Amino acid sequence: MSSESCGGKIVEIYRLATMRYKGDIGLWFKYLEFCRQKRNGRMKKVLAQVIRFHPKEAGVWIYAAAWDFDRNLNVAAARALMQNGLRVCSNSEDLWVEYLIMELTYLNKLKVHEKEENDDSIVEDVEDASEKVDVFREKGFNVLQAIYGGAIEALRSSFDLRKHFLEILEAPDLAHSDEMRNTILSDLKRDFSKDPEYWKWLARHEMRQA
Numbered sequence: 001m002s003s004e005s006c007g008g009k010i011v012e013i014y015r016l017a018t019m020r021y022k023g024d025i026g027l028w029f030k031y032l033e034f035c036r037q038k039r040n041g042r043m044k045k046v047l048a049q050v051i052r053f054h055p056k057e058a059g060v061w062i063y064a065a066a067w068d069f070d071r072n073l074n075v076a077a078a079r080a081l082m083q084n085g086l087r088v089c090s091n092s093e094d095l096w097v098e099y100l101i102m103e104l105t106y107l108n109k110l111k112v113h114e115k116e117e118n119d120d121s122i123v124e125d126v127e128d129a130s131e132k133v134d135v136f137r138e139k140g141f142n143v144l145q146a147i148y149g150g151a152i153e154a155l156r157s158s159f160d161l162r163k164h165f166l167e168i169l170e171a172p173d174l175a176h177s178d179e180m181r182n183t184i185l186s187d188l189k190r191d192f193s194k195d196p197e198y199w200k201w202l203a204r205h206e207m208r209q210a
Contacts, residue, residue, distance in 0.1 A: 010034065011042060022053045025060075032063060036071075043067060058092035061085025065102065075106050090154040093161045096147065100168060103143045144169065144180060152187065159198065162188050166205075 014031040021027055028050045035043045047064045054060050061081055069078035082099040089095050148165055155161050166184050169177060192198035 011040060018049070025050075025054055025057055028054065029059075029063070036067070055088050058085060058089040058095040061089065061095060062098045065098075069102055069106075078102060086150070086154075093155060093158055093164065096151040096155070096161065097164050097168070100144065100147045100151075100165070103147065104140055104168070107140050107143065141177070141180060148180075148184070156191065159188070159192055159195070159201075163201070 011034070014027075014034060018024075018028055018031055028046075032043070032046055032050065035046055047060075047067065050060050051064060061084070065078040065081040065085070068074045068081060079102075082095070082102065085095055086092075086099065144165075151161055151165070162184055166181065169181055169184070188198065188202075
């Protein structure tokens with residue numbers, strides 16, 4: 001039996017199984033992984049099905065967006081999936097965090113691409129190059145600010161989400177990063193100053209920064 005024929009039979013088994021056990025999200029993810037590994041052209045259709053049956057599973061939106069972003073290099077489609085997912089799963093911390101990481105990763109790729117193009121050019125004005133870098137840093141800050149605002153509005157009581165955003169803020173080269181960091185720290189104090197865990201965390205945070 002050829003590998004193509006065998007693959008087709010496995011796809012049919014997964015198709016029948018997921019139609020019979022639509023609620024088994026683990027089974028759907030195994031089906032998706034099989035399609036991803038075999039590159040059999042069924043991924044888009046299967047993703048549409050699993051989103052239809054499990055729209056409130058944040059992991060489904062993350063998986064679908066990652067596939068469009070990493071495999072198809074389709075940033076617009078990945079962004080649309082993340083935003084649609086957040087409309088349905090606005091209380092998912094993972095979805096907010098992954099959305100931010102995706103957007104900052106995209107900006108970093110653009111910055112690297114721009115640098116490579118500049119390196120290939122014969123001469124470039126140093127001031128122009130510096131301005132382009134500043135534009136990317138400014139965009140990164142705007143993205144972080146917008147996503148942070150939406151996340152806090154949806155999950156105001158989540159202490160962990162604020163900590164995740166602070167951790168992410170340490171990595172990329174963003175304009176006004178100190179300003180954004182201070183905003184998050186100020187919001188944490190405002191919303192969690194009566195929680196003993198906040199003060200324990202703050203002490204550890206300050207020690208790391210020292």
